[in-house]
Amino acid sequence: xxxxxxxxxxxxxxxxxxxxxxxxxxxxxxxLYWYRQRLxxxxxxxxxxxxxxxxxxxxxxxxxxSAERTGESVSTLTIQRTQQEDSAVYLCASSSQRDTQYFxxxxxxxxx
Amino acid sequence: xxxxxxxxxxxxxxxxxxxxxxxxxxxxxxxYGLFWYKQPSSGEMIFLIYQGSYDQQNATEGRxxxxxxxxxxxxxxxxxxxxxxxxxxxxxxxxxxxxxxxxLTFGTxxxxxxxx
Numbered sequence: 001x002x003x004x005x006x007x008x009x010x011x012x013x014x015x016x017x018x019x020x021x022x023x024x025x026x027x028x029x030x031x032l033y034w035y036r037q038r039l040x041x042x043x044x045x046x047x048x049x050x051x052x053x054x055x056x057x058x059x060x061x062x063x064x065x066s067a068e069r070t071g072e073s074v075s076t077l078t079i080q081r082t083q084q085e086d087s088a089v090y091l092c093a094s095s096s097q098r099d100t101q102y103f104x105x106x107x108x109x110x111x112x
Numbered sequence: 113x114x115x116x117x118x119x120x121x122x123x124x125x126x127x128x129x130x131x132x133x134x135x136x137x138x139x140x141x142x143x144y145g146l147f148w149y150k151q152p153s154s155g156e157m158i159f160l161i162y163q164g165s166y167d168q169q170n171a172t173e174g175r176x177x178x179x180x181x182x183x184x185x186x187x188x189x190x191x192x193x194x195x196x197x198x199x200x201x202x203x204x205x206x207x208x209x210x211x212x213x214x215x216l217t218f219g220t221x222x223x224x225x226x227x228x
Contacts, residue, residue, distance in 0.1 A: 031214065042203060042218040043157075056215075089155060093216075100147065101216060103157035 002026070004104035006092050012110045013082055021077040021107045025094030032075050033093045033101060034067055043091065049075060082111045115139065116206050118219035125194045126227055132179070133189045133222045135204030145207040146187040147216065148178065152200040160202075163187055194226045 005024045013019050025032050034046040045059040049069040060066070064082075069075040079086055089108050093101040117136045125131035137146065148160040163171045163178045171178045179188040191198055204219040 033216070042220045043205075043216075045215055045217070048215065050214075091157060093157070095214075100159055100162055102159060103149075105154075105156045108155070 004092055004094050004102055006090075006104040006107050008107055009105065010108045010110075012112065014112050015084060016081055018078065018080045019082055019109065021079075021090050021092075021109070023075045023077070023092030023094075023104060025073070025075070025092070026102060028072075029094035029096055029102075030072055031095045031099075031101075032069055033095075034075070034077050035091045035093065036061075037089045037091060037106070039088070046077070046090075079109075082109075084111050087111045115208075115217045116204055116219035118204055118222050120222045121220075122223045122225070124225050124227060125191075127196060128193055130190060130192045131194055131224065133191070133202050133204075133224065135187045135189065135219060137185050137187060137204075137206045139185075139206060139208055141208045143209060146178070146180070147205040147207065148176070148187075148189045149203045149205060149218075150198075150200045151203060151221070157203070161189065191224075196226050196228075199224060199226045 007022045030051045032049045035043040037043050047067045048056040064080045067077045087110050089106040091103050091106045093103045095101045115138050144165045146163045150158045150160055161171050161173045161176045161178050163180045170180050175192045177190045201221045201223050203221045205216045207214055207216050
């Protein structure tokens with residue numbers, strides 16, 4: 001497709017379980033970002049990938065959060081031992097280097 | 113200190129009227145970019161308009177224009193001829209260089225409601 005895609009669109013999980021969220025960036029975009037948006041709030045930066053450089057993990061809120069990216073393609077955000085405060089929409093964006101970021105539709109995570 | 117400030121949590125505008133959504137920013141980086149995104153109730157973030165810190169002219173994209181006042185560090189979004197479909201959350205964001213990275217920092221958003 002032409003845009004950023006994310007899966008699943010919705011995820012409901014129980015407290016303590018691990019979840020994996022997937023992002024497919026726009027083809028050819030070297031940069032990929034993950035953000036978290038809690039209900040009624042703005043976006044919080046989580047992690048940034050740029051080509052083969054080491055990712056910028058400065059926004060990850062705890063060591064329960066991790067992300068990987070294979071080359072310049074798919075990225076997976078993993079949350080281990082989910083907590084209720086992890087409930088949010090997780091948005092992925094991609095861009096050419098330093099160019100405009102284009103967002104995917106997000107994954108709505110609900111931790112019961 | 114907040115880097116991006118949107119002081120209007122909510123705004124109302126009548127259809128076909130113009131509306132200005134405020135955004136001020138704070139950065140010491142001489143090279144930065146300012147963005148506006150629209151987030152309808154569906155949740156996706158839609159890119160609207162971009163202004164680079166070195167751009168001499170205000171950016172325009174159709175009914176959207178950005179009133180860039182560099183000395184005042186403001187980057188207000190102007191929507192002309194509002195339409196019902198403009199009802200959404202609007203976020204101002206700033207891109208700064210952090211080493212080789214390029215990060216976006218978002219404001220808290222303004223909810224715009226267009227009325228008949």
